[in-house]
Amino acid sequence: MRSRLSLYGLTFSLPLLVWQLLFFVFPLVFLVALSFWTVKNFTMTPDFDTVNWVTMFSRGVFWQAYGTTFALATVAAALTSALAFPCAYAIAFKLSDTARRWAVFLMVIPFFTSYLVRVYSWQIFLSDAGIVNVMLGYVGLGPYGMLNTKGATLVGYLTLAFPLVVLLQLFSLAFIDRNLIEAAHNMRCGRMRTVFEVVIPSARVGLVIAALFAFILSFGDFVSPIYLGGGDPTTLSILITDTTKSGQQWPRAAVIALTMIATLLVVAFVAVRFAYAGRASKEVGK
Amino acid sequence: MTKTHLSGVSGAVTRRSLLATGAAALAMPMLSRRAFAAPTELTMLAWYGHAEPDMVAEFEAENNVKFVPKYYTGGDNMLGLISQSPAGTFDVILSDAEYVQALNAAGYVEELDPNDYALADYFPEFQNFPGNWQDGKLFSLVARFGFLGVAYNTDALTEAEAANYNIFWDPKLTGKVGHFDWHLPNLGQMSLLAGNASAYDIDEAGWEAVKEKTLSLRPQVGGFFDYGGTFSSLNDGQMLAFAGIGDWITGTLEKNGAKVRSVIPEQGGLQWSECFSIGKGSQKAELAKKWIQYVTSAKGQAKSAQMAAYPALIPNAKGWEVLQAENPAEAKRQGMTKDAGNAMDMIRAGRIQYRQWPIQQDLETWNDFWSEYKGA
Numbered sequence: 001m002r003s004r005l006s007l008y009g010l011t012f013s014l015p016l017l018v019w020q021l022l023f024f025v026f027p028l029v030f031l032v033a034l035s036f037w038t039v040k041n042f043t044m045t046p047d048f049d050t051v052n053w054v055t056m057f058s059r060g061v062f063w064q065a066y067g068t069t070f071a072l073a074t075v076a077a078a079l080t081s082a083l084a085f086p087c088a089y090a091i092a093f094k095l096s097d098t099a100r101r102w103a104v105f106l107m108v109i110p111f112f113t114s115y116l117v118r119v120y121s122w123q124i125f126l127s128d129a130g131i132v133n134v135m136l137g138y139v140g141l142g143p144y145g146m147l148n149t150k151g152a153t154l155v156g157y158l159t160l161a162f163p164l165v166v167l168l169q170l171f172s173l174a175f176i177d178r179n180l181i182e183a184a185h186n187m188r189c190g191r192m193r194t195v196f197e198v199v200i201p202s203a204r205v206g207l208v209i210a211a212l213f214a215f216i217l218s219f220g221d222f223v224s225p226i227y228l229g230g231g232d233p234t235t236l237s238i239l240i241t242d243t244t245k246s247g248q249q250w251p252r253a254a255v256i257a258l259t260m261i262a263t264l265l266v267v268a269f270v271a272v273r274f275a276y277a278g279r280a281s282k283e284v285g286k
Numbered sequence: 287m288t289k290t291h292l293s294g295v296s297g298a299v300t301r302r303s304l305l306a307t308g309a310a311a312l313a314m315p316m317l318s319r320r321a322f323a324a325p326t327e328l329t330m331l332a333w334y335g336h337a338e339p340d341m342v343a344e345f346e347a348e349n350n351v352k353f354v355p356k357y358y359t360g361g362d363n364m365l366g367l368i369s370q371s372p373a374g375t376f377d378v379i380l381s382d383a384e385y386v387q388a389l390n391a392a393g394y395v396e397e398l399d400p401n402d403y404a405l406a407d408y409f410p411e412f413q414n415f416p417g418n419w420q421d422g423k424l425f426s427l428v429a430r431f432g433f434l435g436v437a438y439n440t441d442a443l444t445e446a447e448a449a450n451y452n453i454f455w456d457p458k459l460t461g462k463v464g465h466f467d468w469h470l471p472n473l474g475q476m477s478l479l480a481g482n483a484s485a486y487d488i489d490e491a492g493w494e495a496v497k498e499k500t501l502s503l504r505p506q507v508g509g510f511f512d513y514g515g516t517f518s519s520l521n522d523g524q525m526l527a528f529a530g531i532g533d534w535i536t537g538t539l540e541k542n543g544a545k546v547r548s549v550i551p552e553q554g555g556l557q558w559s560e561c562f563s564i565g566k567g568s569q570k571a572e573l574a575k576k577w578i579q580y581v582t583s584a585k586g587q588a589k590s591a592q593m594a595a596y597p598a599l600i601p602n603a604k605g606w607e608v609l610q611a612e613n614p615a616e617a618k619r620q621g622m623t624k625d626a627g628n629a630m631d632m633i634r635a636g637r638i639q640y641r642q643w644p645i646q647q648d649l650e651t652w653n654d655f656w657s658e659y660k661g662a
Contacts (some may be wrong), residue, residue, distance in 0.1 A: 042365045059654070061661040119519075127522050147524055148509040199319055230509020230519070231467060234661045240605060242657050245362050245468070247650050248369070 001109040028261070035254040042248045056255045062239065067233035069219060070263070072150065075155035076218035080165045081211040083158070089195070092176075104170070119156050119227050126152050126228065148230030156224025157233045161214040168213060172206020173199065208275035209268055214270075236260055311507045320381045325352040328573055331364060332357060332380035333560070334513075335595020344589075345580050351573060359513060360468065361385040368394050374567030377574040383417040383472075383559035384642045386426045395563035399423040402575060402636040403582055403604065409630055413599035416640065418561060423490055426561035429581055430598035432558040433548075433629070433638055434471050437528035437536045440545040451479040454527060458469050460506055464525035467510040469656030471556055472532035474641055476500045478553045485556065487517065533620065534558070537597040540619075541578050550632060556641045557617050557633070560598070584608045592616055 038047040056062050091103045110118065125131045126146040136142035146152055180202060184194045200207065218224075222237035231238055236256055241255045299406045305426065308369075327582075328351050330337045337355030346352060358364040361365060361382050368376065369392070381389055389395045405413050413614070438448040442462075447453055454463050465472055477485040477496045508525055516535055519525040521544045532555070536548045562581065564574040580586045587605025591598060592613060600606065610617045621629040632638055643653050 019500075042362070043369055043392065058659075061658045064661045091626070123518060123522070127524050129523060148519075226512065227515060231511065232507065232509050232660070234657070238660075239657065242467075242653070242660070244366070245360055245653070247648075247653065248362055248366050250366075 019181050028077035028172055031254050031258055031261075035258055037251045039248050039251060044250060052249075052251045052255050053206065056170045056252055056259075061234065062256070065236050065239045066259070066263075069232045069237075072153060072157070072225075072235065073215045073219035076154055076161065077211045077215035079154065080158055080161045080214040081169075082208065083168055084165040084210070085207070088173055089199070091166070091170050092097055104167065105110040107166050107170075109165045110159075113284070114229075115160055116223055118159050119223050122152070122155055122159065122228055123147060126155070147228065148256060150229060150233070153224050153229035156228040157214075157218040157221060160221060160224065164217070165210045165214050168210035169207055172210070175206075176202045184278045205275045212268055212271040214245045215267060219264060219267075220260060288352070288564035297525040306408055309363070309386045315467055321581055324425050325350050326570065326573060327330075327352050327354050328377050328566075328570055328577065329356065329375065330380070331355075331367060331376040332378070333359075333595075335593055336380055338593075338595060340592075340594045341581075345577060345586075347566070349573065349576065361388075365389070366391075366539045368392075368565075372567075374565065374569055376565040376576055377568040377570045379563045379565050380429075381426065381561055381563060383415070383428065383561055383640065384539060384565070386417045386561055389419065389563060390425050394566050395425050396566055396568065396571060398427065398564065398575075398578075400424045402471075403427055403579060404604075407584060408601050409603050410633070411630070415561075415601070418475075426563040427578055427582055427589070428559050429578075429603050430593075431557055431559040432534045433550055433632070434475065434530065434532040434558060434641065435548050435550040437531050437546060437548045437578045439523055439526040440547055440599060442526040445547070445549050447533055448527065448547075449551050451475060451529075451551050451553050454503055454506055454529060457569060459527050461508045461530075462524075462526040463506045464508055464516065464519055464528045465505070465510045465526045466516050466528065466535075467651045468530060469510055470643070471558075471641055473500065473652055473656065474556050475529055476503075478551075478556070479531070484645075485554075485639050486642045493651075497659075500655075500659055504659065520544065520588070532558075533595040534598060537620070538595070541597075550637060554639060555632075556638050557638045558641050561659070588612055591620065591622065614627055 033046075034044075035052055036048045036050065037044050038049050038051065091100055095103060114127070123130070127133075128143050128145060128147070130147070132146065133143035136144070176199060180198050181194060185200045189197070217286060222235075222241070225231065225235045225238055229235075234242070236259075240253045240256050243249045243256065297660070315349075326349075327347065330353050332355060332359045333503045335535060337339065337353040337357075342351075342353045346473050356367065356376065360363055361384065362379060364379075365385065365388060368379070368389070379389065379395060386395075412428055418424060418426050418428060436448045436451065436453060438453075441527055443453065447456075459613060476499050477488060477492070480492065480495050482492055482496075506630055509519065511525075512517055516528065516531060517539065520528060520535065521539055523545075536544075536546045539546050555592055562578045564571050564578070568574055581590060582602060584602055584604035586661045587600040587602040588608035591600045591605065591609050597616070597620060599622060600609070606617065606622045615621075617623050618625075621627070621632075
């Protein structure tokens with residue numbers, strides 16, 4: 001049955017449409033146009049020249065940064081998901097209602113403070129003379145060089161994405177039909193096997209979406225690679241700033257940004273396909 | 287309604303008129319204060335610190351002015367901000383010397399009258415400062431400068447060790463060499479190390495040699511840092527030696543107790559210079575001129591040398607005298623005394639070259655190589 005577009009429905013959907021047009025479609029169209037502009041003597045000129053695309057795609061440093069960024073974001077998504085899952089599982093299944101509310105509240109608290117400040121505070125922990133090395137020193141270990149490494153960058157990504165991933169996983173786990181878990185136990189299915197064969201498949205959509213968010217946040221992050229990774233190696237977000245630093249090359253920066261957007265769209269599409277794979281056929285079979 | 291008549295006052299004064307007059311009288315100071323005290327806003331485009339109270343409070347109070355700063359983080363950023371703003375947006379523009387010609391070429395700054403400023407008080411080397419003048423016309427005025435050499439942790443290196451760019455390759459500094467993330471000072475220093483007489487005027491063979499030498503340093507590098515990152519990594523000892531910076535960073539840290547210093551290596555150092563201009567189309571050009579007069583005067587110069595955000599050398603000889611009287615320790619620390627080996631002696635001995643844009647390559651070539659170096 002076809003639903004007719006009512007004034008009521010339009011009123012409620014309009015803000016979303018306006019939002020998307022104003023803050024996504026129009027800037028995206030402008031970004032595409034900008035990528036074809038040219039720059040002479042620090043001044044951008046509207047143009048239709050593919051020089052920026054050719055220049056960026058033919059540079060080794062661009063693909064190197066692309067590979068680094070993709071790999072780091074993938075590791076961050078996997079690591080964050082793996083570390084967040086036990087936490088979300090415990091909150092969903094092991095805590096009382098009151099404790100669960102407190103746990104959710106605690107997961108929201110990090111969003112009250114600036115991400116930049118949180119990342120800066122990690123420097124105090126990770127530097128050569130920092131808190132972690134001092135603690136290790138008490139047991140005769142270290143000091144280890146932790147700051148300005150890829151590992152430190154990953155710590156920053158975890159700081160950014162972990163609370164959100166826990167919350168997304170939690171919402172997904174909370175909606176699992178408890179009867180399925182009970183049935184698994186009744187059929188003598190062990191705890192770990194229940195987690196892997198009942199809980200995770202049942203919460204797959206939420207878990208994949210959570211990992212996707214971790215990937216998206218890490219892929220575009222500038223703060224951690226700079227302030228914890230020491231800008232080494234170069235990520236795409238750093239390359240954008242490098243590109244704009246000299247000669248006002250915003251059109252080339254637009255090429256990098258559009259490549260990042262395209263990558264995220266492909267990754268999101270693949271992730272959603274994977275998340276919902278098999279669900280449609282199951283629903284038809286009901 | 288009863289009317290109250292006050293005796294001894296000419297004419298009839300009613301209670302209502304008295305109250306109205308009283309209210310008006312009471313309000314007058316507020317209104318007049320508002321009318322006369324509303325400060326004129328003067329917009330300034332500058333590096334961080336130039337419109338902070340330690341620099342502008344006195345001028346603001348004396349001239350009933352309120353600075354509205356817009357801080358940038360590099361010459362390109364500055365040019366971008368100007369090009370994207372309507373003419374007249376910025377009354378005062380502070381620019382690194384190498385960018386003044388670009389400002390000029392794009393018509394972003396007003397011509398200055400040299401007679402308006404205390405140029406005669408400047409050291410001769412700065413009276414006809416390159417970049418300030420074009421075709422005999424003055425477009426900006428250098429207000430402060432500094433040297434770029436090797437910044438080092440005094441616990442890790444001695445001054446003698448640091449006084450050579452080759453220290454960056456020392457095995458004990460592996461992973462502990464930091465770069466201020468801008469190609470111009472770093473590659474200029476590599477060019478000096480490569481023995482080029484003019485660091486930025488090098489042919490293709492010279493450029494290839496600079497690239498090769500720079501790439502050989504990559505395994506030593508612990509990171510590429512912006513302004514804040516440079517401060518913190520030096521302050522907490524994370525980086526023990528730094529290329530591309532000088533006393534403008536270490537001086538601030540040193541004053542706060544950090545064990546860092548800068549030295550001009552035997553291969554020579556670079557000079558950064560900051561210049562003030564009046565923005566094209568400024569509606570407050572007279573006031574902007576007054577500010578430049580103030581900040582380039584002996585008094586303003588002494589203040590500028592001690593700017594809280596980052597210290598600097600000053601080109602005004604009388605400013606040196608004021609600084610020596612006001613803060614002899616800082617004058618000595620920065621080398622602005624009459625002692626031999628002071629900042630001007632270093633320039634006169636040919637140990638310092640201006641930081642500038644590459645002459646035989648374009649800026650993009652240098653920047654692209656810098657990105658490749660970072661990714662190597």
